[in-house]
Amino acid sequence: MKDWHCKCGNLGISCSAIFSLYNTLGDNVQCRTWHLAGLPVDTFSVDNAIVVSHSRRWPLMIDPQGQARKWVVNMEKENGLQIVKQTDPAFLRILEISLQKGQPLLIEGVGEELDPILDGVLLKQTFTQKGVEHVQLGELITEYHPEFRLYLTTRLRNPHYLPQVTIKVVVINFIITQLGLENQLLGLVVAHERPQLEEKKNRLLVESAHNHRALQRTQEKILEVLSTAGQNLLEDEKAIDIMSSSRVSMNVF
Structure with missing residues (x-):
């Protein structure tokens, strides 16, 4: 990365001194929503979630501690998530x-091989x-x-996937980091010692996410x-109404 940055500088190409996937593709409101759904707050986990949401291929998440599963279940439960092995x-x-x-x-408990019947779905x-769009499942056409969205998780800590698998999915390592573990342990301690404080924190997180989402819509x-x-903004009644309501909302935030 340093060599790449130096070459860009030598060629007169503008680039950030420190690359951040979050600064490039991240969305503050979306990240808050992910955290509310159980995604750890460390940068590694956020980057993983960004890859999941932006990848053209379906994610296969290495998830020995169940972090990715918890996040997906909470994030998609209102959309009728189905879980199967x-x-x-x-x-x-x-x-x-x-x-x-x-x-x-969500297909959980995946091993080092994927059912060939998934090939048409994985390769889209x-x-x-x-x-009407159709896809083939073995001999069945549906x-x-x-x-439709597909998630795959495996409990294997160090799986070895052959190229035949990796070309069909994007493999993402969701193994918990030290920072993520520290935050979870802190949350458990606070929830046990000061449950009111933990409840207040969760409530503030929800309110903050809602406020940021409303601000974005505004x-x-x-x-x-x-x-x-039109040319004269002051004569557009609809524009004036929206600007007035937006001003009220901004004052609330």
């Missing part, structure tokens, strides 16, 4: 229903029939909902008004 008798049926309804699916080899409304308003 490859060894479950109803695995294929649950996969098919999730694909059709666009429900998020969809095709259109009668105007509808593919555009809102900013988007203002930008929309400015881009669509």
Whole structure:
């Protein structure tokens, strides 16, 4: 990274002195939401979550402590998350229903090999029939909902995945870091010794996330008004109303 930075400087290319995935792709409101869902607050975990949300391939998360599973379950529970193992008798049926309804699916307990029936889903080899997207599951063809999301987790600490697997998924190491462990232990101690304080902290985190989300929506409304308003902004009643309500909201924050 240092060599790359030096070469950019020699070529007159502007670049940050310290690279940060969060500063490049992160979203403050989204990160707060992730933390509320159980994502550890350390930079390593946040970067992992950013990769999960931006990757074109479905994530296979190395998760011996269950951190990623907890985060995914809390994050997707309102969206009808389905949880299954490859060894479950109803695995294929649950996969098919999730694909059709666009429900998020968590396949947990993955080993070092993936069921070949997942190939079409992992590679996103969809095709259109009668105007509807479909995907093939072995010999079965089923509808593919555009809102479908897939997560895979493994409890193996040091799995060895062959290239045939790694080209189909993005492998992400969610092993807990020292900072993440310290924060969790601190939370457990505070929850035991001062439960009211821990409850207040969680409540403030929720309020903060809601406020930042509302602030972001307000900013988007203002930008929309400015881009669509005519030459005389003061004569646009809709623009004036939105600006006035936005001012009230800003004062609240």
